[in-house]
Amino acid sequence: MIVWLNGPCGAGKTSAARELLDLIPGSTLYDPEIVGQGLRSMLPDKRLAEVGDQQDLPSWRRLVVDTAAALLMETPGPLLVPLTLLRQEYRDEIFGALAARGIPVRHVLLHADETILRTRVAQGRADLAPDTDHDGPVGDWRPDPVGSYASALSWLTRDAHVIDTGSRTPREVAELVAAALRDGSGSCGIVQTPEPTGATLAAGVLFFDERDRVLLVDPTYKPGWEFPGGIVEPGEPPSSAAVREVAEELGIVLAAGRPLRLLVLDWEPPRRPRFGGLRLLFDGGRLSAAEADRLLLPAAELRACRFVTEQEAATLLPPERYARLHWALRARTEGCPVNLEAGEPVPARD
Known part of the structure; x- marks a missing residue:
């Protein structure tokens, strides 16, 4: 201790x-x-x-x-x-x-x-x-x-x-x-997230409010704001992991028939001490005002959440996450997922 x-x-x-x-x-x-x-x-x-x-x-x-x-x-x-x-x-x-x-x-x-x-x-x-x-x-x-x-x-x-x-x-x-x-006072209930030992696969979900702002969350266990979502478990489909994570983090239970459309696939290079890996962002759709009011935050994992514009997100997200969001928003508008490497679109090869 x-x-x-x-x-x-x-x-x-x-x-x-x-x-x-x-x-x-x-x-x-x-x-x-x-x-x-x-x-x-x-x-x-x-x-x-x-x-x-x-x-x-x-x-x-x-x-x-x-x-x-x-x-x-x-x-x-x-x-x-x-x-x-x-x-x-x-x-x-x-x-x-x-x-x-x-x-x-x-x-x-x-x-x-x-x-x-x-x-x-x-x-x-x-x-x-x-x-x-x-x-x-x-x-x-x-x-x-x-x-x-x-x-x-x-x-x-x-x-x-x-x-x-x-x-x-x-x-x-x-x-x-x-x-x-x-007396047990002063205990910090930060979630215990094991450090990765190699490259990881993570799946996040973008939710939007009625003003088309995107939902970000503020984790207690690491610096910077983040997208709802988390690490994909071994043998777990990425979309299933995304559904599981948003249910655990926010209390959002995505209906079986509610599709999760892939917006971005980003390869994050290893930068010591991080191992990098693949990062996927899905479109979770628009939340009504009533749904947004019912969001639940586990105190040991998330401190806060908020809907922000892309401009506001640029001041909250680390650069690599903001680049991912930037291209995800464009993929959402254009209806076509974007393949990124280190936050940059991979050019088409003949």
Whole structure:
């Protein structure tokens, strides 16, 4: 198990984690900042200059998970991780990857009022005390770490068990965290989707509303919006997999006589660490307002869904998924499926 102590600079994450070592037998302190230090010493300066924060590095996010899994093979656990995660898509990616490995996460948010946080951050910058609680070298701090935290509070308070550290000692905070863990608080119910070991076949379905906008879903276990659908099981017809997935994800039961017309077949090339594979998109047709109102979202798998225009989809979908949607919409209009490779139409050969 992982106990992820989230919160802004100055909330007391590291101090509380050190106290927890005494309260939770077998626990180990795991600071992913060490992963960042290693990457900063190895990656070219040009690459480092391209990102504003080490968390923007895909390699950092993957190594945080890989290192956690490796440590849990060597220690009885749990791992105590005092690290600020303020971008929800990065939380999704890291916690989702841990869930895929069968590693449960308890998400605890250590909170303090803005005035207290700014005082602590200013004090930490002034004297650089050895036990100052921060998430990296002072030079790497964001210009306004407290402001970034305030912007993330809306989703953090939905996802985590909150403990106010403003007037409490690190020991008192640690005791509250330990009590919350005994009560089962902070459990992250992200769906456990096993990591693929090779190329996969996936089938998605495009649904449209009465304004011809397309339905997208927001998975809890990976970053970025997505199409309803999922991985085709061995021996399962792709269209059957699509029908099964939308029933599980959205509660949409497609009638036996309701055809699923293929819009796009896209070969996704392997790009480490992904294996790629074939991606199919089917036309699920138009949902009435009443049908749209009855959509059901499993909380452990999907956070939200929404109908969007193609222009709005371009701001929500990763580039490869948006390219797939772009051509699927044209195939729907023209009545002819499109064969893509890496998001580009395959030219006809004589």
